[in-house]
Amino acid sequence: MQKNAYFKGLTIPFLLLLPQLAITVVFFYWPATQAVWQSFLLEDAFGTSTQFVWFENYQALFADPGYLKAFINTAVFSTFVCVLSLSIALLFAVMADRQIRGAEIYKTLLIWPYAVAPAIAGVLWLFMFDPSLGMLGRGLQSLGVPWNPRLDGNHAMLLVILAATWKQISYNFLFFLAGLQAIPKSVIEAAVIDGARPMRRFWTIVFPLLSPTTFFLLVVNIVYVFFDTFGIIDAVTGGGPSGATETLVYKVFSDGKGGSDLGGSAAQSVVLLVMVIALTAIQFRFIERKVSY
Amino acid sequence: MAQVTLSNVKKVYAGGVEAVKGVSFDIPDGGFCVLVGPSGCGKSTLLRMVAGLETITSGEVAIGSRVVNQVEPADRDIAMVFQNYALYPHMNIYDNMAYGLRNRGTPKDEIDRRVKEAARILAIEPYLERRPRQLSGGQRQRVAMGRAIVRNPQVFLFDEPLSNLDAKLRVQMRVEIKKLQRSLGVTAIYVTHDQVEAMTLSDKLVVMNAGQVEQIGLPAEVYRKPASKFVATFIGSPPMNILPGVVDGHGIVALGDTVLQAHDLRDDLPAQTPVEVGLRPEDVEIVSDDDAGSLPFDVEFVEELGATQLFHGKLAGQPFVMQAATGDVAAQEGRLWITVDPDKVHVFDPKTGARLGKD
Numbered sequence: 034m035q036k037n038a039y040f041k042g043l044t045i046p047f048l049l050l051l052p053q054l055a056i057t058v059v060f061f062y063w064p065a066t067q068a069v070w071q072s073f074l075l076e077d078a079f080g081t082s083t084q085f086v087w088f089e090n091y092q093a094l095f096a097d098p099g100y101l102k103a104f105i106n107t108a109v110f111s112t113f114v115c116v117l118s119l120s121i122a123l124l125f126a127v128m129a130d131r132q133i134r135g136a137e138i139y140k141t142l143l144i145w146p147y148a149v150a151p152a153i154a155g156v157l158w159l160f161m162f163d164p165s166l167g168m169l170g171r172g173l174q175s176l177g178v179p180w181n182p183r184l185d186g187n188h189a190m191l192l193v194i195l196a197a198t199w200k201q202i203s204y205n206f207l208f209f210l211a212g213l214q215a216i217p218k219s220v221i222e223a224a225v226i227d228g229a230r231p232m233r234r235f236w237t238i239v240f241p242l243l244s245p246t247t248f249f250l251l252v253v254n255i256v257y258v259f260f261d262t263f264g265i266i267d268a269v270t271g272g273g274p275s276g277a278t279e280t281l282v283y284k285v286f287s288d289g290k291g292g293s294d295l296g297g298s299a300a301q302s303v304v305l306l307v308m309v310i311a312l313t314a315i316q317f318r319f320i321e322r323k324v325s326y
Numbered sequence: 327m328a329q330v331t332l333s334n335v336k337k338v339y340a341g342g343v344e345a346v347k348g349v350s351f352d353i354p355d356g357g358f359c360v361l362v363g364p365s366g367c368g369k370s371t372l373l374r375m376v377a378g379l380e381t382i383t384s385g386e387v388a389i390g391s392r393v394v395n396q397v398e399p400a401d402r403d404i405a406m407v408f409q410n411y412a413l414y415p416h417m418n419i420y421d422n423m424a425y426g427l428r429n430r431g432t433p434k435d436e437i438d439r440r441v442k443e444a445a446r447i448l449a450i451e452p453y454l455e456r457r458p459r460q461l462s463g464g465q466r467q468r469v470a471m472g473r474a475i476v477r478n479p480q481v482f483l484f485d486e487p488l489s490n491l492d493a494k495l496r497v498q499m500r501v502e503i504k505k506l507q508r509s510l511g512v513t514a515i516y517v518t519h520d521q522v523e524a525m526t527l528s529d530k531l532v533v534m535n536a537g538q539v540e541q542i543g544l545p546a547e548v549y550r551k552p553a554s555k556f557v558a559t560f561i562g563s564p565p566m567n568i569l570p571g572v573v574d575g576h577g578i579v580a581l582g583d584t585v586l587q588a589h590d591l592r593d594d595l596p597a598q599t600p601v602e603v604g605l606r607p608e609d610v611e612i613v614s615d616d617d618a619g620s621l622p623f624d625v626e627f628v629e630e631l632g633a634t635q636l637f638h639g640k641l642a643g644q645p646f647v648m649q650a651a652t653g654d655v656a657a658q659e660g661r662l663w664i665t666v667d668p669d670k671v672h673v674f675d676p677k678t679g680a681r682l683g684k685d
Contacts, residue, residue, distance in 0.1 A: 219412035222379050227426035227473075228400035237425075241416045 065306065071299035090300040099276060100284070100301070107280040110194060111258035117198045119250060122205030123243075127235070129206075130213040140210070147203035151261065155268030158196035182270065186277025189270045193278050196269055197262045205250050212246035213239070252316055259309055281305050328390035328403075328480040329355045330376065330513055335385035337371050337537075345371045347537040348385065353515065353530060358507055360516045360528035364560070368537040370485055373517045377406050377483050389481060400429075405474030406483040410490060411466045413458040413473075419445075420454040423472045437476075444472040447506070464495045471506065482507065484516040488523065500526060521561050525549065533557045551590075555679035558604045558672055564636060566604045569644045570676070573599040579673060582642035584621050587668035590683040601682060604672035607636070607649040610664045620663040623648065627659060637662070 075086040094100050129140050146154065162170045164181045173180035182188040216239060224238045240247075263282050266272060272279035272287055279287065282305060289298025330353045337346040346368040353359040361369040374380040376387055378399030386393050394402050405426075413422050420441055427437045445451045448468040458466055467487065474482055484503070488496045504527055507514045518524055524531055525545045533540045533548060533556075541553040552558035552566075559565045573595045574580040579588050581603060588603070595601075613620050621641060629636040630652070637648045641664075648664065673682045 217410065217412065219408040219410055220414060222377075222399075223406070223408060223412040223473075224414070224425070225379070226377060226399045226404065226406050227477075228429040229425070230400075230429075233429065238414060244416075 068299045068302050068306075071295060072303050074296050074299075076295050086296070090296045091304075094297060094300050094304070099279075102276060103279050103281050103284040106190070106276075106278060107259070107282075109190065110197070110262070110278070110280055111255065113194045114197045114201065114258045114262070115251065115254045117194070118201040118205055118254060119247070121198070122202045123209050123247075125202070125206050126209035126213055127239075129210055143206050144203050146200055147207070149200065151200060151264030152268040154200045155193075155196050155265040158192060158199070158265075159269045162192050162195075182274075184274055186274055189274055189278045193262070193266050193269050196265045197258065200265065201254060201257055205254070208246055208250055209243065212243045216242050248316070252313055255312055255316075256309060259305065281308075328513060329353060329357075330359075330481055330515065331386075331388040332372075332376075333386045333388075335372065335375060335387060336383045337368070337375060337380060338383045344537055346375070349534075349539050350385075351530075351532060351539065351542050353513055356511045356513055357530055358504070358514045358516065358528055359530040359532060360518060360524045361532045361534055362518055362521060362524035362560070363534035363540075365519060367534045369517045369519075369534050372534075373483055373485055373515060376481070376515060377404055378402050403480040404483055405477050405479040405481075406485065407467075407470045407474055407487045409486040411458070411470040413466060413469055415458055418455050418457055419450065419461070419469050419472075422458065422469055423476050426473065426477050440476045440478070441472075444475040447475065448472050463491050464499065467491060467499055471503070475506075475510070480513065482512050482514040484514065484518075486518055487516075488518075489520070496523075503527065521563060525561065531561075533560060535560075551681070551683065552604075552672065553681050555602060555604065555674040555681075558674070558681075562606055562608075564607050564647050564649065566606050566672070567641070567644075567646050568674070569603045569605070569642060569646070571601055571603045573597055573601055577668070579603050579671070581621070581644075584642060585619070586621070586666060586671055587619070588671035588673050589668045590671070591673045592682050592684055595682065600676055602674045602676045604674060605646075605666055606670065607647045609670040610648040610650075610666055612650060613663050613665050615661075615663040617663065617665060620665050623662045623664050625659045625662055 072090050073085055073087060075084045075089065076082070125143055129136060129143070149157070159167075161167045162173075162180070162182060164170045164174055164183065170180055179185075180188060182192045220238065220242075221234065224234045229237060259280075260282050262280070263286065266278055266280060266283050267286075270278040272283045281301065285298050285301045285305065288294045288301065332352065333350050335346060335349045336344070338344050349368075349372060351359075361372060363369045371380060375382050376389075378394065378397065382395050386395060388394065389402060389404070414425065417425065423441045423444060424437050427440065432440075441454075442451070445454055448471060450465060450468050450472060453461055453465060453469075458469065461469065467490075470487070487503070488499055491499060500523055503516075516523075516527055518527075524533075528545050530542065531545045531548050532542050535556050541548055541557045548557060549561055552561060555568060559568065569581050571579045571581045571586075573591070574585050575597060576593055577588055577591050579586050579591065579601060586603065610623075615622075623637070623639055623641050623646060625637045625639040627638050629638065633652060634649050635652050637650065639646055639659075674680065675682055
């Protein structure tokens with residue numbers, strides 16, 4: 034039985050909502066509004082004069098081939114990270130869900146990477162795959178692979194994809210495991226008796242029943258690759274070599290901070306914001322309908 | 327259709343817990359066997375071993391003439407109905423029933439024919455397009471049975487299939503399960519903790535306790551001649567009264583100051599051997615106080631059940647319950663005089679709980 038409390042007047046409900054509203058306003062609406070406002074302004078390099086330029090920043094942005102490149106980088110990066118981290122995490126979760134010796138240790142170890150800060154994770158992978166210092170980097174060199182993420186853009190992209198995927202697997206694993214454990218054992222047993230072999234059982238029973246979890250993770254992972262991977266990219270490649278790993282969110286930072294183009298950077302962050310809103314809306318609109326059962 | 331044979335089947339879990347301690351019996355082709363016992367007695371484990379969902383530690387399970395210990399559940403030619411129905415929540419009712427046939431590569435028109443036929447038998451035709459969560463408990467139960475029927479298996483396994491239903495529906499479904507099993511002529515094994523289901527459904531009743539079989543027999547046999555105190559108190563509702571007493575000669579037991587004839591009591595027990603005397607609440611008759619051999623029963627309160635009444639009180643200083651048809655006696659508290667048919671007096675060994683009967 035759910036009991037609803039009713040308040041007379043608006044004072045108490047408003048007071049109760051105030052802390053959350055204050056946080057949202059101060060840390061989201063206010064900076065977002067500032068960004069929108071700033072995206073219409075042009076500031077000189079020394080910050081002494083400001084001019085209202087309407088959509089010039091946006092026009093410049095869409096005319097910039099570097100922006101298109103960052104867009105493509107983001108698409109490649111986010112697709113690989115999402116697909117890899119979701120599928121590897123699902124595989125690990127299916128393995129961990131079985132009755133195996135040492136399952137607890139296995140689960141605990143798999144969750145650890147999530148506790149590592151993005152920048153630290155980035156540095157970790159940077160060192161491992163450093164062509165002259167790193168164990169794996171040198172290993173690749175000695176096998177004759179001309180591995181050098183500092184010069185080769187594809188290598189650099191591969192490295193940030195690996196680091197970002199590694200970091201996200203833990204989180205996805207945790208949710209997939211919880212999702213698997215929520216599937217009643219008897220449903221699986223019924224499928225066993227119904228003659229479904231393990232692979233068929235997975236694709237016809239387990240995977241469809243996991244779809245709400247998968248959908249949730251897809252939304253969270255897209256937000257993750259768009260924004261939270263900044264630390265990894267900054268630590269591993271700094272967007273280089275020559276912009277090969279510069280994603281949209283990284284370009285916001287490098288143009289605004291490094292290039293002192295505050296107006297252009299603000300315009301980029303507005304575009305990014307609109308894109309993520311649109312992506313999430315599309316997911317909820319089209320995919321969620323299919324996942325409910 | 328096939329007979330099912332269990333020979334010395336054991337289940338020992340990792341950690342040494344013995345869930346099933348060597349069980350042997352067989353179920354004839356087309357028989358309805360009910361495994362009944364309290365929770366944790368190993369009845370579900372035994373069923374799951376027949377299904378192939380649990381490994382068999384030792385012993386053999388055979389379906390027909392084939393030992394199935396190493397056979398995959400899918401290849402044992404069985405179907406199982408689970409307690410929580412275990413329907414596939416993301417499939418509609420049609421697909422739920424068709425799933426097992428599709429996995430076996432049955433032709434499409436054959437699947438369609440069998441699913442529609444099962445739906446007709448179970449009266450769930452209007453719901454074929456719905457999802458399980460849109461159905462009531464009773465309808466889901468039918469779908470679970472439909473999923474078993476379409477496969478046309480040799481053996482039906484039921485794992486407490488009615489315990490999630492309300493009381494009225496349970497009685498209705500119980501009758502339907504029995505009818506269905508008879509009309510299909512399929513061998514069935516049914517696990518329950520409900521002794522009413524056990525009595526009504528079975529033509530072979532297996533009473534289990536602590537991983538062992540206490541008694542196997544026809545339900546009426548088990549009721550009339552329980553092999554142990556455990557069976558005596560487990561089968562029958564309200565449960566049999568158990569009173570401490572002693573042997574008082576051939577076919578006679580004493581309860582405190584009063585004596586009772588017990589025709590089935592073994593002859594070789596010396597007088598004063600301590601025993602436990604079992605009397606079913608429904609086997610007691612009320613008489614006038616001057617009848618020979620009548621026992622005083624002090625009634626403390628009466629429960630009205632409609633057709634019958636339950637009298638709770640004390641007999642020979644021990645708690646005692648008797649059942650009488652409403653109208654036979656006025657529902658009143660105070661002293662009543664009762665007798666028991668000497669053929670219906672059960673005597674048990676107080677230490678082992680075994681029946682101290684002839685033969």
